[in-house]
Amino acid sequence: MGIGQGIFNPSPKTKEEAVEQLVWANRILAHEAIFDAFGHVSVRNPENNSTFFIARALAPEMVTKGDILELDLEGNVLTRTLALPYQERIIHAAIFRTRPDVHSVVHAHPLPVVTLSISEAPFRIVSHPAAIFYEGVPVFDEYDFISENPSGMLIQTKEDGDRVATKLGRSMAMLMWAHGCNVVGTSIPGAIRAVIALRDNAVIQLAAQQYGQVKSLTYDQARAATGTMRGEPDRAWNAWVARVKRSMPVD
Amino acid sequence: MGIGQGIFNPSPKTKEEAVEQLVWANRILAHEAIFDAFGHVSVRNPENNSTFFIARALAPEMVTKGDILELDLEGNVLTRTLALPYQERIIHAAIFRTRPDVHSVVHAHPLPVVTLSISEAPFRIVSHPAAIFYEGVPVFDEYDFISENPSGMLIQTKEDGDRVATKLGRSMAMLMWAHGCNVVGTSIPGAIRAVIALRDNAVIQLAAQQYGQVKSLTYDQARAATGTMRGEPDRAWNAWVARVKRSMPVD
Amino acid sequence: MGIGQGIFNPSPKTKEEAVEQLVWANRILAHEAIFDAFGHVSVRNPENNSTFFIARALAPEMVTKGDILELDLEGNVLTRTLALPYQERIIHAAIFRTRPDVHSVVHAHPLPVVTLSISEAPFRIVSHPAAIFYEGVPVFDEYDFISENPSGMLIQTKEDGDRVATKLGRSMAMLMWAHGCNVVGTSIPGAIRAVIALRDNAVIQLAAQQYGQVKSLTYDQARAATGTMRGEPDRAWNAWVARVKRSMPVD
């Protein structure tokens, strides 16, 4: 039914392989409660570094292969289609344009992450999987609320996109004030693990500070901790796929 | 089985279309944990502005087309039936009477919303989807606990209903002290998105203030942010329906 | 398979009807997350006020009709069986002995309720359904930790049971320090609604006090609020049963 078997693919080499993994990423992120009806995930084209794939404007849990569009790094839709793209594709395009190391981007709105974005608290690393964020997690709040046609809290122009990418810098994640987060990875499974780590770390940080001072990891500790993360991207992937097959069967 | 296919209908034009969408709204709101066994949702009659539809007194997840009643704007049941209506239909009637822009009303009791209603904290907008509440979210607490036959925490008379509608004013939502909320929309999908936004915003507001000061949106920011909300009411609707079909199959 | 159809029965008149409703109550309370693998619910024998029914020592979600035992009001098992009864049957027996108005008792350990039991905070009514607790919710902490054979945190003797029933007084619920709660009703559906109301009220109370002062209901307000609770015990019951049939199908 246009979603494939979900067999783990450590390194998609063709468009078709990348698209199949992307379809599964949409459903996995919905099942893991990172996405609600909104949010989106993209992957760089393994055959052409200057394009990427992302679904048309659709709830992630509904995405099949036929819903995937190819876009250029300015956010233009290259696929011949009447389908509407996500407005926020600009974020994905801007990050792929400025970060050649990034092969997948997740834009999502988990409540614990929005919570952190509107608080006075700085992001702190308080859990092993979040050690990958040792470069920090900046907060973007440069929205346009006052121009004649304000973009409000959506990123809609190339200039908006550039500001987002500049704020991200070389970090693996950033928050967007009162809105959500952008999380990146060198692969789709990596980006999924990263956004789950960011969300869970936010849950732990909020809870722990209610006890008083929080014993978080320093930059050096977090960086050292990433050295022994063997990754095994298939371990989580196969469980995620099994859960989707059980709980979100395709008609 | 009396619930229809749930195909997205951007603008119901007939009684039958409105009733089918209302049946799905009942099940969706139960599945999204806005309703427990209690709570109710209504829709204005697209063929007659002075009547509306609402289920008989039944748990929302059990509602089928045969359970829908037609009521007038004073809350009288027009459908010939022995079925018992919700006592709180008075709230729906009063709002439809005073707010011609409103085509759907949700009355619900999500715990985070009840929490806010009994606190000292004012409602604050801390998430993008809640920007629609830029006119504010007033709290109703004018219950009758002391007359000879006190209505307690239920709204049962036309006068009670008028007080509720007056408190709502031109807002898109209001809280009811120690009880729940009334949320309105220009359509059923809009009212569903609004009550989810209100609930999620309450979760975020509570959590964020544990960190200290909360950086919420101003009136002007929130109003500007609604300008670029494209809506796409089908995006969430289709996912909600798919979830109900998976998890709440009709016998 | 020994559980019956779960058709709502407003007033069981025979042993068989009471036992069938009790079997469903076990599964409902497990599904509604009031019970984990532990906890128990009982019902007074409608044919004989001096006996009651309760399952043998079994996880509630596994209970079928064949697992129900008849006990007297001292907690002696009258059913001829080798099956082990719950140790805490003493609590049920003591309450049925001293409270003729009570026809069902739930003993459970929901985490928000245990939280309140070990805190400095008094129980406060902060939600409409909890208005039924206007007589207060006392906390029992008279455990025996120091005798030669300490009963620890279990209630095992008739004297222990008497102390529990005395603490309950004429309330509809009581907490047990660091352990859980006993909630009573004039019927099984009433006891289920009461324990859900107690749990949800504890969630709201904890959350709201993080904002500052909590605007809770007074004794008079809560008492007045119960006057207009029409009850409609079938409304929630039918939804609870439908959920069990969907999510906990019997093999």
Added chain:
Amino acid sequence: MGIGQGIFNPSPKTKEEAVEQLVWANRILAHEAIFDAFGHVSVRNPENNSTFFIARALAPEMVTKGDILELDLEGNVLTRTLALPYQERIIHAAIFRTRPDVHSVVHAHPLPVVTLSISEAPFRIVSHPAAIFYEGVPVFDEYDFISENPSGMLIQTKEDGDRVATKLGRSMAMLMWAHGCNVVGTSIPGAIRAVIALRDNAVIQLAAQQYGQVKSLTYDQARAATGTMRGEPDRAWNAWVARVKRSMPVD
């Protein structure tokens, strides 16, 4: 399909019986949300005290009998296989080596437990099932972040393992700073109940201290409370298995 029927076995006497119970433990701990895609559980060989069983590096919910490896008490894999073992098998080996009373070890990362590990708060017993931790729950934080090849937050050498086992002492559980916990039992069902008790107790402790002072159990009270815990290991086990069969059916 290589997982067996899950029939309760109070005391596995053979390798085969131990392995079958271990497979179920993997799935149960995943279903009970103790494990996400990571975490592991082991059991001592009932036929040979100096070896133990644990799955190959696999998400726990995917484990079948063919995935179980036999290891010695230094963490060497004895099973002839190309399969990769868990890096953290060293923790299990070290505990089995120093604690002859222990027959099962769970290593997991529940968020409430990680929260406690990074806080200033000492572990406190605030719930009946957690009374088994009366010997205390120490926190391990002796990670290597600064050697030439830092092990970061993983335990990888025999010396690391010895330090972990020393920290555990004669307790039934320990925390690992910003990482998770190790929980032990005299049997697999006992270790499962213990880790659930530890997680739930952490949820309650965090919540209760938001009210102010927490009335926790003393050492003497907790120790006395364990005396009357009859256990009935089959009661929870049969419910856990039924849940796995319903929600995680094997293909």
